[in-house]
Amino acid sequence: MTYVITQPCVDVLDRSCIDECPVDCIYEGERMLYIHPDECIDCGACEPVCPVEAIYYEDDVPDEWAEYTTFNTEFFEMAGLGSPGGAAKVGRAGRDVTPVAELPPRD
Template identity: 65%
Template sequence: MVFVIAEPCIDVMDRACVDECPVDCIYEGGRSLYIHPDECIDCGACEPVCPVEAIYYEDDLPAEWSDYRLDNARFFVDVLPGRASPLGSPGGAQKIGPLGVDTPLVAAHPVRG
């Protein structure tokens, strides 16, 4: 089981979860953060520090945000806008820094003021 970042993170990206993650598996897109499903060790450190309650165990994800389960994985396996190849598993978010791109699901979400 892995953790998933859902809709409440879009346009917020507080990054408290990034600071708390012991394995550096939370990557920064343009408007949302994404947890790498193969790098996450399921420790749960990220979940309680999220101020907008956007992080869930994948099996506990509310039905209204169920699309974010697959969407988080797509961030790493699909070719995203502006990239020539999938991100894959770089072994840590700090190595590559903010990516500035998002999945189509996040990109299509209305911008919050």
């Protein structure tokens, strides 16, 4: 199991979760952040610091955002990142999974 970042993060990119993550498993796309499912240690440090309440334990993702569990996994496949062992090594990916990229911009 892992934590998942969902739709409220799109176009917010607060990054408080990145500062709290002890294993550097939160990666930055163009419009939202993604948690690497193989690198997350399920500590939950990221969840309470998210100002838009976009982070959920995988089993607790609301039905309306269930597809974001898949998006978090697909991001790493699409970006060709594999499991690099830390977001700091990679930097900003500069792209998102197609469903996120195609969302209308938030005001």
